[in-house]
Amino acid sequence: MTLAITQARLRAMLPAISLVAVLIPILVMQPAVMSYFGSSLLLNLAVPIVLATLAQLAIITVNDLDLSIGPFVSLVACIGATLLVKTPWLGALALVGCVLTYAAVGALVELRQIPSIVVTLGLSFVWSGLAIVLLPSPGGTSPTWLGAAMNYQTPFIAAPIVWSVLIAIVGHLLLMRSSAGVRVRGAGGNPRAMRRFGWSLVRSKARSMASRACSACCRAYRCSASPHPPMQISRCATPCSRLPP
Amino acid sequence: MGGTGDAIARREALIRFEGISKSFGRVRALNDIDFTFMQGECVGIAGHNGAGKSTLTAVLAGVHAPTQGRIEVEGKDAPHYDANAARDAGVRCVFQELSLCANLTVAENMCIVHPQLRGRGWRRTATKLMREKLDEIFPGNGLKGNELVSDLTLTQQQMVEIARGFTVTDTPVRLVILDEPTSSLDAHTAEQLLAFVRKAAASGVTCLLITHMLGEIERVADRVVVMRDGSIVSVLSREQSSRESIIQAMGQHLEADKASVVTRVQADRERERHFIWNIGAKRHTSIEASRGEVIGFAGLAGQGQTEALIAIYEAATKRGANRAKVAFVAGDRGRDGVFPIWSIAQNLDLRWLAGGAPRKRGLVDFAAARAIVEEWRAKIGIRGAAMSAGILSLSGGNQQKVLFARALASDAELILMDDPTRGVDVGTKRDIYQLVHDEAAKGRTFIWYTTENEELSHCDRTYVFRSAAVTRMLHADECTEEALLAASFEEQAA
Numbered sequence: 001m002t003l004a005i006t007q008a009r010l011r012a013m014l015p016a017i018s019l020v021a022v023l024i025p026i027l028v029m030q031p032a033v034m035s036y037f038g039s040s041l042l043l044n045l046a047v048p049i050v051l052a053t054l055a056q057l058a059i060i061t062v063n064d065l066d067l068s069i070g071p072f073v074s075l076v077a078c079i080g081a082t083l084l085v086k087t088p089w090l091g092a093l094a095l096v097g098c099v100l101t102y103a104a105v106g107a108l109v110e111l112r113q114i115p116s117i118v119v120t121l122g123l124s125f126v127w128s129g130l131a132i133v134l135l136p137s138p139g140g141t142s143p144t145w146l147g148a149a150m151n152y153q154t155p156f157i158a159a160p161i162v163w164s165v166l167i168a169i170v171g172h173l174l175l176m177r178s179s180a181g182v183r184v185r186g187a188g189g190n191p192r193a194m195r196r197f198g199w200s201l202v203r204s205k206a207r208s209m210a211s212r213a214c215s216a217c218c219r220a221y222r223c224s225a226s227p228h229p230p231m232q233i234s235r236c237a238t239p240c241s242r243l244p245p
Numbered sequence: 246m247g248g249t250g251d252a253i254a255r256r257e258a259l260i261r262f263e264g265i266s267k268s269f270g271r272v273r274a275l276n277d278i279d280f281t282f283m284q285g286e287c288v289g290i291a292g293h294n295g296a297g298k299s300t301l302t303a304v305l306a307g308v309h310a311p312t313q314g315r316i317e318v319e320g321k322d323a324p325h326y327d328a329n330a331a332r333d334a335g336v337r338c339v340f341q342e343l344s345l346c347a348n349l350t351v352a353e354n355m356c357i358v359h360p361q362l363r364g365r366g367w368r369r370t371a372t373k374l375m376r377e378k379l380d381e382i383f384p385g386n387g388l389k390g391n392e393l394v395s396d397l398t399l400t401q402q403q404m405v406e407i408a409r410g411f412t413v414t415d416t417p418v419r420l421v422i423l424d425e426p427t428s429s430l431d432a433h434t435a436e437q438l439l440a441f442v443r444k445a446a447a448s449g450v451t452c453l454l455i456t457h458m459l460g461e462i463e464r465v466a467d468r469v470v471v472m473r474d475g476s477i478v479s480v481l482s483r484e485q486s487s488r489e490s491i492i493q494a495m496g497q498h499l500e501a502d503k504a505s506v507v508t509r510v511q512a513d514r515e516r517e518r519h520f521i522w523n524i525g526a527k528r529h530t531s532i533e534a535s536r537g538e539v540i541g542f543a544g545l546a547g548q549g550q551t552e553a554l555i556a557i558y559e560a561a562t563k564r565g566a567n568r569a570k571v572a573f574v575a576g577d578r579g580r581d582g583v584f585p586i587w588s589i590a591q592n593l594d595l596r597w598l599a600g601g602a603p604r605k606r607g608l609v610d611f612a613a614a615r616a617i618v619e620e621w622r623a624k625i626g627i628r629g630a631a632m633s634a635g636i637l638s639l640s641g642g643n644q645q646k647v648l649f650a651r652a653l654a655s656d657a658e659l660i661l662m663d664d665p666t667r668g669v670d671v672g673t674k675r676d677i678y679q680l681v682h683d684e685a686a687k688g689r690t691f692i693w694y695t696t697e698n699e700e701l702s703h704c705d706r707t708y709v710f711r712s713a714a715v716t717r718m719l720h721a722d723e724c725t726e727e728a729l730l731a732a733s734f735e736e737q738a739a
Binding site: 007 | 306307308327328329331332338340344345346347348349353354356357358362363364367368392393396
């Protein structure tokens with residue numbers, strides 16, 4: 001490994017550079033942000049966003065777009081607030097079902113060669129419909145163990161930073177370093193080549209859709225169990241409007 | 246196995262095709278093919294564009310299932326011959342339109358071909374395998390394995406694609422299909438590849454070489470299969486396979502007189518230079534052209550010729566003294582040329598709409614568009630599909646013709662061509678040369694980058710590039726093979 005600045009490295013560094021560019025003025029204006037409590041307050045809501053971005057990334061990797069992420073997160077949050085509290089096994093089953101449905105949607109998109117935007121837009125109404133059936137008005141509680149896990153205070157470094165770094169490492173290993181992740185990226189880069197070499201695009205689309213659903217689930221719970229009113233974040237608003245702050 | 250044995254009869258059959266046919270809808274791409282690929286031989290396949298060469302290789306690589314017929318692998322019937330069965334039989338394919346994933350690195354592209362590359366340390370294994378093969382086939386290539394494919398030049402991409410085809414994990418490589426492998430390679434790397442193909446054949450790996458460069462087939466192939474209209478018209482042995490006999494079997498004639506070009510040039514030499522561009526680092530490189538002239542760009546592949554063309558294009562589209570109506574014919578069809586989801590007609594009249602099209606109250610005149618498409622279809626002979634069909638339904642050579650027509654149908658007075666005859670058959674090339682001559686006679690200026698030195702005989706003057714600078718300018722009468730090679734390898738005096 002050399003430290004030469006290549007085009008690829010510059011590209012990869014772009015998000016990090018823009019993060020620094022945002023953080024520096026904040027630090028200059030409000031040095032208290034540097035403290036444990038300050039950074040925790042500032043970045044607490046970043047973790048759901050990181051998960052949501054990962055969910056969207058999983059879809060973009062295979063050259064698709066997903067419009068139903070908001071309603072889907074809403075549904076998952078409702079399952080968490082109702083089924084998962086009252087009958088945990090049914091709740092878990094429902095969540096697994098959601099992930100499998102998403103995988104099936106990925107397979108359908110590839111098999112029938114229909115645009116993913118159309119399918120996910122249609123599905124978004126199904127998700128919000130199911131969410132309303134489960135929880136017609138705001139209310140419900142999150143399971144106590146989930147709340148405790150999400151509010152866990154890490155020593156020295158604020159929890160959101162630890163979470164973000166952990167998620168980044170796991171995401172990098174899965175998508176960038178593992179051979180399976182490379183194949184999913186390949187399916188996005190040159191689907192024709194993948195088909196020629198005997199890989200199933202249906203499977204890789206299904207896989208990427210399922211991983212998207214998984215990270216959307218994580219996001220829903222991270223969001224719903226967060227200690228601060230998450231209404232401030234518009235992307236978070238959908239699921240959390242059905243939960244007590 | 247007697248890999249070094251010279252009698253083909255002593256070799257064992259590897260894959261046998263029996264009565265293989267393949268249809269796409271109403272189009273019959275392959276017609277009753279009977280052929281046996283022996284172990285350790287090098288088979289050359291020649292034929293026009295659309296003769297069925299690519300379909301034959303797709304069937305052999307398991308990409309398309311044949312509509313009819315039987316495939317035998319080592320004497321055993323293989324009823325479900327798909328991509329995985331082909332891989333298990335040791336068949337590898339180096340495709341004409343490269344099958345690399347541009348968003349992955351060189352090493353990561355390995356794991357698309359080799360499902361065995363997984364688990365801990367797969368990346369190190371992949372890098373090692375790839376670098377070993379690259380160094381074996383193309384010594385001195387300078388690739389490390391961690392470059393993103395999209396950052397490589399077309400030549401380097403083709404080298405990676407070829408090397409990947411020969412890498413071995415657990416199933417041994419027994420047959421490698423090379424579809425137009427040298428189309429983007431320069432003379433030096435092409436030479437390295439051909440030497441390696443001979444070596445591979447001697448060690449028992451069957452090589453299938455599909456190329457329009459008949460000289461290459463003549464040099465390396467043990468047997469030459471000539472295809473026409475989806476059938477094998479003849480199989481020539483090594484002794485019979487001269488350039489002339491291959492062309493004769495293909496049903497084409499050797500192109501003859503180039504004398505007329507030379508005489509025309511002599512008279513034109515004193516014409517005033519209409520265009521002058523200063524390009525390259527510090528604008529040291531000066532390119533001149535006059536109206537009706539055909540200028541060639543030569544040299545090894547990737548020495549800055551394409552960049553020079555782009556610089557000229559930019560200069561010609563900017564406001565200023567050098568402003569000219571300009572059109573560009575792309576060489577990398579898939580990336581820079583065709584609009585894949587548009588029809589042939591839409592692909593053809595695009596440049597014409599931008600310049601030259603009459604307007605009807607500010608709207609596109611569809612009748613005129615249809616007329617211009619029809620005119621150029623007849624003029625340039627685009628065969629194989631209706632003009633309203635998708636551009637991808639045409640074979641590669643015919644797609645290139647459409648790109649030519651796109652540039653020529655416009656009002657452009659300056660036409661820039663970036664290796665436009667890459668992977669195009671001899672017949673189409675002749676049509677293209679004729680068009681260039683005709684249009685140049687009408688006063689259009691052509692700047693033509695080519696990797697095939699023969700084509701430079703059609704140019705009035707040739708600039709030879711080396712390390713992004715011009716080393717020499719050759720007039721048509723000085724433009725011999727030796728002079729070109731000498732100038733191509735000349736080091737730039739600092």
